[in-house]
Amino acid sequence: MVTFVRCATAADAVAAVRDGDGTAKFVGGGTALVLLLQMRLVQVDTLVGVRTIGDVPGWSGIEQRGNVLWIGGGVTLAEVAGSALVRGYAPSLARAASVVGNVRVRNAATLAGNIAEADYASDPPAVLVSLDASVVVHDGARQRAVLARDVFTDFYTTSLDESDLVIGVAVPLVDGSVSAYRKFASRSMEDRPCVGVAVSARFEDGAVGALEVVIGAVSGTPQRWPEITERAWGRRLAAPLMATIADRYADAVDPIADIRGSAWYRREMVRVNVRRALEEVAASADD
Amino acid sequence: MTDDATTYPGREPLARRMTADAWDRVIGRFGFAVDRRIEGSAHAFAVRSSVPHGTITAIDSNEAKTVPGVLAVITGPDVRVDPSVATTHGETRQDQPVLAFDKVRYVGEPVALVVAETRTAAEDAAALVDVEIAELDLVVDHELAGQPGAPVLHEAWPDNECGTWTLRHGDAEAAMARAEVVHRATYRSPAANHAPMEPHVATAAWLPDGRLEVWTSTQAPYPVRRRLAEIFGLAEDRVRVCVDPLGGGFGSKLDLRLEALVALGSRAVRRPVRMELRRDEVFVTSAKHAATVTITTGADRDGTLRARIVDIVYNGGAYALSTPRSTRTGMIRSPGPYAIPDVLCRVVGRYTNTVPAGPFRGAMTGQVCWAHESATDELAALLGMDPLELRMRNVLRDGDLFATGEAMHGMRYRELVDAAAKGVDWDADAGPTRPELARGKGMAVVLKSTRTPSRSEAHIVLDATGRVTVRTSTVEMGQGAHASMAQLAAARLEMPADDVLVSTIDTHRTPFDTTTSSSRSTLTMGTAVERAADDLRRRIDELATAGRPGTAAPTHSNGAVTVALPEPTVLRYEDLLAGAGLDELVGTGCYQSPPGAGEMDPETTQGMHTVSWHQGAVAVEVEVDVETGRVRVLRAHGASFAGRAVDERRIRKQTEGGMIFGLGQVLMEEVVYDDGQVMNPNLSDYQIPSILDAPERVGSTVLTDPDPDAHPHGVGENTVPPMAPAIANAICAATGVRIRDLPLTPEKVLRAIHEPAVRTP
Structure with a gap:
């Protein structure tokens, strides 16, 4: 028998999970957790509902806080995808949120839940890493921010404690930055990605001021190689450079093989989709 | 189960009901088999x-x-020693136990059944049943299964x-030796899964006097009744099978599925017992036959x-089901709808340690x-011909002999090919596109037969309130069969279809x-319904003219007759x-295939195979991303x-829906086995496919026979099998690569593009 408790405060929710001592889990939209429960990959006695939390400022909102874009822990992927703020400041995140699962999933699933699930074959994690976003968690006593790139540690595994509640995501807003996300699905259009490529860049006088390329769905965690992208700094993002970066990423990646593609195929899809994502940001910078 | 036909799907007559149907389906109010609850x-x-073997x-x-709520655990060995239950059963071979008792032959085979107060308790307890199995060597691949020394x-x-069957028409080997061009x-x-949205579900209840009642999501109510009678040693009339509308079947609900299990469970606990499959169980309950076809x-x-x-x-998977007979059907359809003087076909089905395979929309034909x-x-590429022209030259025409030796009639293939081609502007150049995208068009035709011999009966009841109800055992599973039956009955009684109910x-x-x-339903049950309507009309006429010899036959309209008495008088039913x-x-009305139909020579498979040949064609245009291999x-x-069309809109829905259904098996669907385990259940x-995968433009052409005495042709499957070759042919037209194993994944397409050896000359 599973008990469902609704919590009004973050502290109550954290306490409920902590008291469960491994048998309780947070549930937001429930789209991922219910599947895991059905497949008996997760066993719980208590589900701690967090949609009712009322004491976290901005829990259900998307707002600009100075030079940070805040997305609350109760915000659904559909809300992220539809937000004018996100579309304006972090179009890659809006794009990624718009291609997770299907419309029914996106209407229920939260961005915070997506992070906590740490599904290697999901779209938002790579984007959050590429945007240098921070995940803000509440441990019952206080809040802390963890860089997204430090959150994802392995397949379905994060550096967060089981009783850490994700209360929001903070995306730094950088003047002149552009971003793009390409989801490549090898089967249905509604499949999880075979390869996801998130690119974030800033241009100064037509040259690359900063560049981040992060690959999702190819291994346990989002993959990035700053030593490759940093070589582009100060240079024009022209076709040969984009092809070189794509080739180097394809060489660097150590892809898994699964039902969505072999390691060989994923490597080739990294090559093609990194190049295409770079072309997208280069084009948006030209606009 | 209520006997009142008006409870399905609502108290509203049909036309209003048709709209309400769609609405009810969308908002979840429609009463599917899975919604049936027995108190x-x-x-x-x-x-x-x-374990696979x-x-x-x-x-x-x-x-x-010991799990709270558990009422009984029944194991295969328990059933084995129960003299009141048949040890094994099967449509064609008695090779399948209700619960495995000596051997297991595929992963997912039922070994024991737990009955409990709740489904959760049953599921929890099932996980605690400890089954020890000594593993045997296994074989998953049907080609390996036929080799000497195979498990x-x-x-x-x-x-x-x-x-195992052979079709011999002329001397194909000699003719092949003489042929100017040979392609092989x-x-x-x-294997593929039917993936009906509704999982299989059944409830059984034994009555105190030993009768068995079953509510089940089956496409085969009477065969299920017969099999239950055989398994439990009952007269068929002691078994009652009730079927609510299904949330999709596609062939997966044709053979006995859960019915014997719930009957066993109900007998053990003396209560109704219900079973509803989890999605992973659906994947180990039925499958499309994997196949290897070499064609010269x-x-x-x-x-x-x-x-x-x-x-x-x-x-065939682990148990025979219909495979020993359906292999012959597949073989008969395998030469395609062409006039070929000399044909030789050989087929064999193989048992393997996989989910038992059965019919799958377009059964054995895909x-x-x-x-x-x-x-x-x-072959067209070898000959340097347009593939459309090659088809036009060879497709069956009236009077041509098919490979079964039958002279074909009503052949419309040239028109079908032409219509499919026009539908995608066959001769027009592909529009401008990006350099990494390549476009091409492809086409395919199919010939399918319908099950022969077969029989359908219908009753049409006029009740004291004047309501007309068709009583039919045709299962409504989303195809619109009940609407067609209402329409056919209404036409004969000259009343609005809205006013005819279907039970x-x-x-x-x-x-x-x-x-x-x-x-088969529109032809066979449709004919039975028309005959039943004619019979009812005759009986109404008799009532209306009773005691008035010489009175002209009344006219019917809107549930009333007009009789000349001698003044015209309107009498309501x-x-x-x-x-x-x-x-x-x-x-009452009955359709029975003619004597001898379906009987074939056992050595050569010559004879009259079917009462109706189904004809279809599909043309597609694809766009291949040559850098990723992805096909759109x-x-x-x-x-x-369609022969005599009953309702053109429903024919279009079958024709267009069939292509979207078929698209899945072409581009993405495959039951993946690793060491005998289904890896993707x-x-x-x-x-x-999701709606996002559907072609941007989907069209259809319905050819009909204007003769009012022509029979309707089945249209439920005509565009499913051709999708795969049409798309593969289009990919080849776009990129020059030929792929010969399904599904056509982007990875296979890209590999073929990267490896020019695979390219056709």
Whole structure:
């Protein structure tokens, strides 16, 4: 028998999970957790509902806080995808949120839940890493921010404690930055990605001021190689450079093989989709 | 179950109901089989083998029995020693136990059944039943299963043989030796899952006097009744099978599925017992036959087909089901709809340690159509001909002999090919596109037969309130069969279809039907319904003219007759019944295939195979991303011959829907096995098309026969099998690469593009 408790405060929710001592889990939209429960990959006695939390400022909102874009822990992927703020400041995140699962999933699933699930074959994690976003968690006593790139540690595994509640995501807003996300699905259009490529860049006088390329769905965690992208700094993002970066990423990646593609195929899809994502940001910078 | 036909699907008459149907389906108010609840039901959950092939050495259910709410645990060995239950059963071979008792033959095979107060308790307890199995060598691949030394599933069938047939028409080997051009290739297709939205569900209840009642999601109410009677040693009339509308079937609900399990469970706990499959269980309950088809074609340089030799191996899975007979059906369809003077076809089914395979929309035909239509394009390339022209030259025309020796009539293939081609602007150049995208068009035709012999009966009841109800055992599963039956009855009675009701199925009340399968219902049950309506009309006329000899036959309109007495007098149906002191008037009708139909020579498979040949064609335009191998179907146009059309809108829905259904098996669907385990038994790992995958433009052409006496043709499957070869042919037209194993994943396409050796000359 599973008990469902609704919590009004973050502290109550954290306490409920902590008291469960491994048998309780947070549930937001429930789209991922219910599947895991059905497949008996997760066993719980208590589900701690967090949609009712009322004491976290901005829990259900998307707002600009100075030079940070805040997305609350109760915000659904559909809300992220539809937000004018996100579309304006972090179009890659809006794009990624718009291609997770299907419309029914996106209407229920939260961005915070997506992070906590740490599904290697999901779209938002790579984007959050590429945007240098921070995940803000509440441990019952206080809040802390963890860089997204430090959150994802392995397949379905994060550096967060089981009783850490994700209360929001903070995306730094950088003047002149552009971003793009390409989801490549090898089967249905509604499949999880075979390869996801998130690119974030800033241009100064037509040259690359900063560049981040992060690959999702190819291994346990989002993959990035700053030593490759940093070589582009100060240079024009022209076709040969984009092809070189794509080739180097394809060489660097150590892809898994699964039902969505072999390691060989994923490597080739990294090559093609990194190049295409770079072309997208280069084009948006030209606009 | 209520007997009142008006409770399905609502109290509203049909036309208003048709709208309400769609609305009810969308908002979840429509009453599907899975929604049926029988008061007081306990719940069953199967303990399934986790080993693909092995000997059961021990089953310990003691711990499971301690789970609160558990009422009974029934094991295979328990059933084995129960003299009141048949040890094994089967449509064609008695090779399948209700619960495995000595051996297990596939992962997912039921070994024990837990019955509990709740489904959760049953499921929890099932996990605690300890089944010890000594593993045996296994074989998953049907080609390997036929090799010497392969693991043997059934001692009675040492070569894993599960259906062997030969078709011999002329002397194909000699004609092949003389042919100016010969093409030969092998085409493979994997197991697939029907993935009906509604899982299989059944509830059984034994009555105190030993009768058995079952509510089940079956496409085959009467065969299920017969099998239950056989298994439990009952007279067929002591078994009652009731069927609510299904949330999709596609062939997966044709054979006995859960019915014997719930009957066992109900007998043990003396209560109704219900079982509803989890999605992963649906994946181990039915499958499409994987197949390997080698096809050799001989032709003149001008493209005239001279000879065809087809060798087919179907993967039957662990138990026979219908495979020993359906392999013959697949073989007969394998030469394709072409006039070829000399044909030789050989087929064998093989037992393997996989989910037992059965019919899958376009049954046994998708596998062979994939081969003959890919081969047609490959041959066209060899000959330097337009594949459309090659088809036009060779498709069956009236009077041509088919490979069964039958002279064909009503052949409309040239029109179908033409219509499909026009639907995608066959001769127009592809529009401008980006350099990494390549466009191409492809086409395929199919010939399918319907199950023969077969029989359908219908009753049409006029009740005291004047209401007309069709009693039929045709299963409504989304195809619109009930709407067609109402329409056919209404036309004969000259009343609005809105005012005709169609009952749900109850073998105690609705008369015999072979099955709802094989695109047969509109022809066979439709004919029975028309005859029943004629019979009812005749009985009404008798009432109206009783005691007035010489009165002209009345005219019918809107549930009333007009009789010349000599002044024209309008009599409503209900008043006629009241006047005669009758509570109801019943018209009956029967369709029975003619004697001898379906009987073939056992050595050569020559004879009259079917009462109706189904004809279809599909053309598509695809766009291939040559850097990723991803294929997008831009346009698909299906053409189907409907004979006498009952309702063109529903024919279009079948024709167009069939293409979207078929798209899945072409581009993404495959049941993946690793060491005998199904690796993708859920709808995340096994993908079916979403609406986003549907072609941007989907069109259809419906050819009809204006003769009012023509019979309707089945249209439920005509565009499913051709999708695969049409798309493969289009990919080849776009990129020059030819892929011969399904599904056509982007990875396969990209590999082929990277490896020029695979390119056609």
